[in-house]
Amino acid sequence: MQGTILVIDGVSTNRIILKVQLTAACFQVLQADSLSAAMALMKDNRPDLVLTAMTLPDGDAADVKRALDRVRHGAGVPVIALCPQNDRGTRIMALSAGIDEVLPLPVDDMILQARIRSLLRMRMQDDELHLREEGVAAFSVPLKDTTAAQITQSDATVALVCHDLQTAQKWKSRLSANVDFRLKAYNVDAIQDLMRTPVPDVIVIELNEHSAGMALRLLADLRARISTRDSVVIAVPNPADASIAAEALDRGAHDVLHCGFQVDELTLRITAQLAHQQRAEMIRNTLRDGYRAAMRDPMTGLYNRRYARPFLEQVTQDAQSAGSNFAVMVADLDHFKRINDAYGHPVGDAVLIEAARRLQAELRGCDLLARIGGEEFMLVLPDLHPDEASTVANRLCRAISGSPFVVKGCAQPLEVTISVGAIVAQQGTQPLSADDLFVAADRTLYEAKHAGRNQAAIKGLTQSAAA
Template sequence: MQGTILVIDGVSTNRIVLKVQLTAACFQVLQADSLSAAMALMKDNRPDLVLTAMSLPDGDAADVKRALDRMQHGTGVPVIALSANNDRGTRIMALSAGIDEVLPQPVDDMILQARIRSLLRMRMQEDDLHLREDGVAAFVMAPKDAVGGQISQSDASVALVCHDLQTAHKWKARLGASVGYSLRAYNVDAIQDLMRTPVPDVIVIELNEQSAGMALRLLADLRARISTRDSVVIAVPNPADAGIAAEALDRGAHDVLHCGFQVDELALRINTQLQHQHRAEMIRNNLRDGYRAAMRDPMTGLYNRRYARPFLEQVTQDAQCAGSNFAVMVADLDHFKHINDAHGHPVGDAVLIEAARRLQAELRGCDLLARIGGEEFMLVLPNLRRDEVTTMANRLCRAINAAPFVVKGCATPLDVTISIGAIVGGQGERQLSSEELFTAADRALYEAKNAGRNQAVIKGLPQSAAA
């Protein structure tokens, strides 16, 4: 089955007709003859979409929407209302109540099926984002609220794309009287202009009899390109055409005005789609922040052990394929416990932050520096010859000991040194696992510590590098 649809209608004949249509399209259909019966059914079932009559024996479609929003597993379920009165006032009232679509009865099966497919795609995308967000939240702090916040009309831009520029400017003048968005007018063949940064937040495309084919190709192109794939696309058949509207939805339009261009309805649909876009962007930002928090050390901003180990695995594989060398280093600030004991942890934290900054400044863009615990760092340096490892180790030691650390909260500058253990892997060497490489570098670090600290020991080379 493609999904579960709950049909709510007080007229049994209507329910039967809809069940036949939807079952033929491989949907599972649940039926209820009233709002109360539907809510009772929802206690044990979670539909993917609700298809309701505008008027019910104990309420209306707006009541259905409000009841769904009050249910834990009902929020966000798309709602399509079927209205016996196909008038603009009824549609506007329903759309204003949060209903996703209003279709006239008897319903055109082509537009109904296309609208269901479109809404279910959007629902699955939102569910996927929420699943990823929940997964990140399981191992980092709870993300920021992704539901709150409203986008300001002055912050959004809307492109009006029509068969001819005259119509686009006419739509711009009529819509501009109702909304505060930045409006731009385009001809249907102005795809290069649409791609220019910043791309519009919303692209409204006219599908008229002369240019419907070109406009539909443009719609599909916009949805496929990286620069515009996050822009909202709303199609406007002009004049109204159920077949063209259905094709626009199947080609990726987020919404469609199946009754043709109407200012108040278009303004409502733009606002609704922008809110969807805004919430999705907030979730994506939460995901980025969550993954960053999971992979970064919050104090120094360096990567952590969770990120460093897979990175090392990849470097070892790349070195084997390319026949190149690489180095793994484990570095530890000397006598760091004394700094904490003598000056306090805030001073110790400041020393760690400055040490991270100095070490990072010596590295190439392809190198990795990670804080793997306490005062210990791990470095992975791809494409480094054996002689270059010694040079790099010396530079890292000098970066720390060449100048005292001036730290807020400490009356005098602090002399800080570092010990480094390194292992060289790659060409001509036995292939080691990341764990073996880390252990070998850690063992070299202890040799550097035992040799008097403030130096590096590079395993596999005949000499040690003294700082």
């Protein structure tokens, strides 16, 4: 089955007709004859989409939308309302209430199926984002509340793309009286201008009898390109044409004006799509922040052990495939506990932050520096010649000991040193796991410690290094 659709209609023949249409398209169909019956079904079922009559025995389509938003699994479920006549006022009222689509009866099966497919695609994308958001929340810092944020749209740019520039300018003039969006007019040939950075937030494309083919290709192109794939695309068949509208939806349009260009309806659809887009972007930003927090040390900004281990595994695999060398180092600030005991943890934290900065400054862009413990750091240096490893390790020691640490709260600068243990994995040596490499580098670190600290100990990778 492609999904579950809840059909709500007080007229049994309407429900039967819709069930036949939807079942033939491999949807599972639930039926209810009233709003109250639908809500009872929602207790044990989670439909992917709701198809409701505009008027019900105990409410209307707007009541259905409000009731869904109050149910645990109902918020965000797409709603299509069916009205007896193609009444513009009723359609505007329903769209204003948050209903996703309004279609006239008898419903055109082609446009209905295309609209269902389009809304379900958006629903699945939303579900995937929310699942990832929940996954990040399980091992990360608390995420920001995306529902509480105020969505502002005055800075949004809307491109109006028509068969000819004169029509686009006319649409711009009519729309400008209703909206605060920044409007730009293009003809359908101006694809280079349209894709010039920054790309529009919304692209409205006219599909008329002269340029429908070209405009549909442009629509598909916009949805496929990296630069414009996050832009909202709204198609406007002009004049109205159900087959062209259906094709536009199947080619990736987020929305369609079935009845041609109408200012108030287009305004509502742009506003709704922008709100959806911005909520999704907020979740994506939260995901990025959450993953970053999970992989970074909050004090120093360096990567942590959770990130460093798989990084080392990947470097190991790449080196084995390419026959290249690399180094793994473990570094530890000497007598760090004395700093905390003598000056307090705030001073110790400041020393760690400055030490991380100095160490990072000595590395290449491809190298990894991670904080893996209190005062302990791990370094992974891909494609490093064995002769260079000693040079780098000693340079790291000098970066810390070369000049005192000036820390707020300390009357005198602090003398800080570091010890480094390095393992160099050379071409042809026995491959070891990331854990074995770390253990070998850690043992080498303690050789540097026992030799007097403030120095580096270097070993080539041999079988005995991990023994």
